Amino acid sequence: MLLLGDMFPNFTASTTEGKIDFHSWLGESWGILFSHPSDFTPVCTTELARVMQLLPEFKKRNIKVIGLSCDSISSHHEWCEDIKSYGGFSSDEKFPYPIIEDEKRILATKLGMIDKDEISPSGIALTARAVFVVDPNKKYRLSILYPATTGRNFDEILRVVDSLQLTDKAKVATPVDWKMGDECMVLPTVGAAEAAAAFPQMKVVPLPSNRTYLRKTPCPQP
Template sequence: MTLQLGDTAPDFHADTTEGRIGFHDWLDGSWAVLFSHPKDFTPVCTTELGYLARIKPEFDRRAVKIIGLSVDHVDKHRDWATDIEQTQGVAPNYPVIGDSDFAVSKLYGMLPASTTGDPATRTPADNQTVRNVFVIGPDRKIKLILVYPMTTGRNFDEVLRVIDSLQLTANHKVATPVNWRQGDDVIIAGAVSNSEAKQIFGTWEEPKPYIRIVPQPV
């Protein structure tokens, strides 16, 4: 299964470090980030889980839920949390899915449908495609997909930046330019005619007819 932007995030039931969930029920109309890991007790992922726990208040402020996934048993996740706290200063403060039967990883196209066996015997390299970030909107549609190599830690500050853009553009008829950050000027969406733009924005800067720049809407 190959997921694309705009697809409905597949539903599933799974055990997590905070109990069993039905994914769509857990979403409950919220924005969410699902991020996956190839295996517990891996160095890059250890830094990622710790950093995400540290900046979780930023996701909370944006009303965005966080949930992790690793292709190991939940009990192993709990043991790993001790290492994360010892090395990163904070333990995961969000649920982490136990995907020991590979069901979610296969459902989200991160492992081949033919994947079987004992997760304990698999190496991180066997699961190297399980290094994804999915941002899901309140409509349960996938808004962002990022896939990282095993040797490159993810930039969750960038994920926050994209969420700011997604939430802004979901509520206003604008797009965000290169390297945009909260508070920067934005671009009137191309689908908005000039007559409609005048009603919504009044005036704008126009270096070219197709580039209409306005302050970020409040």
């Protein structure tokens, strides 16, 4: 079982941009691997188009994105034309990120992406809507698993990566519904003296227990 903080498994795969070695392809970037049940399906088309629209935001955060679907490369290429059209992009524009071919569900099975309640016409279980976030050290940092019938919120995925990248650099955690620029929480592991020195604008929230664990601070510079 893959646990947060583990080295994300490396793999080779055929994609719409040729064969890749995942770790080499990732290089020094963060990576988001997201899977889809099938080509030419309505929810998947809206998702991949949204990723195209958000690519400037991903690039701003040093993130590479890569999709996976249980169909062939030739099917992916044909489907990309529909995705570009739905997203409002020119048919002449090159599709900007790779999609992995996984017809035999080898990678989907290896990474636990299968949705056993969604079956293809041929009787094979479809791939669920998995999201894996991998950092530049190739460590597995986050996953979200949606059923085939529920589309993802990629704004939420960007928000989560903002939190991961910020909290890697500063001794803070991000509270409920946090977004970049909002107040953060000083980590409980930071002692009172260190916290006062590192976070001069820190405010301790009074609580009935009289414990001082809720310590707010302005969002550090990312």
